[in-house]
Structure formats: structure tokens, C-alpha cells
Amino acid sequence: MITLHFIQSRADGSTVDHAVPGKPGDTLMHAAAVAGLDGIAADCGGLMTCATCHVYVREPWAAALKPPEGEELGFLDFVAAERRPNSRLSCQITLAESLDGLTVDLPATQY
Numbered sequence: 547m548i549t550l551h552f553i554q555s556r557a558d559g560s561t562v563d564h565a566v567p568g569k570p571g572d573t574l575m576h577a578a579a580v581a582g583l584d585g586i587a588a589d590c591g592g593l594m595t596c597a598t599c600h601v602y603v604r605e606p607w608a609a610a611l612k613p614p615e616g617e618e619l620g621f622l623d624f625v626a627a628e629r630r631p632n633s634r635l636s637c638q639i640t641l642a643e644s645l646d647g648l649t650v651d652l653p654a655t656q657y
């Protein structure tokens with residue numbers, strides 16, 4: 547198991563670090579769903595048709611991941627919150643031992 551960090555910003559400017567276990571081979575979205583994490587809707591269950599699993603990947607993790615391509619790049623146009631250079635669909639990030647400590651910020655909304 548590895549540990550993943552989902553950072554949620556609050557209205558008062560503070561942040562909460564939700565530490566979630568992840569299993570190599572699973573997706574980041576699946577780890578969030580198993581943990582019952584608010585902030586990742588994942589309406590399509592990972593079929594890449596909803597864009598409600600949006601996250602912002604922090605460095606150095608963003609650079610360590612294979613960049614988005616193809617359908618993911620296209621679907622990033624449909625995220626509800628601001629799209630940034632480090633925007634990813636969490637259902638397209640496959641976990642590995644090397645991603646222990648992966649940290650992402652949750653967008654303000656998925657809708």
C-alpha cells in the first residue's frame with residue numbers, strides 16, 4: 547500500500563490533507579472512491595466520459611507522471627473548475643510504488 551494525499555481548500559483559506567491508502571495497479575480515482583472521499587465525484591466510474599474526477603497534481607509528482615494524451619487531453623476541456631497545466635483526470639492515473647506520497651489538490655467543484 548502507498549499513501550496518497552488529497553488537499554482540500556476550505557472557504558476560510560485553510561486546507562485539509564486527506565491521507566488515503568492506495569494500491570499499486572489501481573487508479574487514483576478508485577483509491578479516493580474506496581476511501582469515500584468527498585471532492586471526487588467520478589460519475590462514470592472511470593470510463594472517461596464525465597470529467598468529474600478532476601485533480602491538480604502537485605510537483606514533483608506531476609513531472610513524474612506520464613503526461614495526459616488522447617482522450618484525457620480532450621476531456622480535460624470539460625472539467626467544471628479552472629483547467630490548469632497540472633490538471634488531470636484521476637481515473638487515468640495508475641498507482642505505482644514510486645507514487646507513494648502523491649499529492650493532489652481537489653478543485654473547488656466537479657460540476
Ligand code: FES
Nearest residue numbers: 592594596597637
Ligand atoms: S471518472 Fe469519469 S472521467 Fe474519470
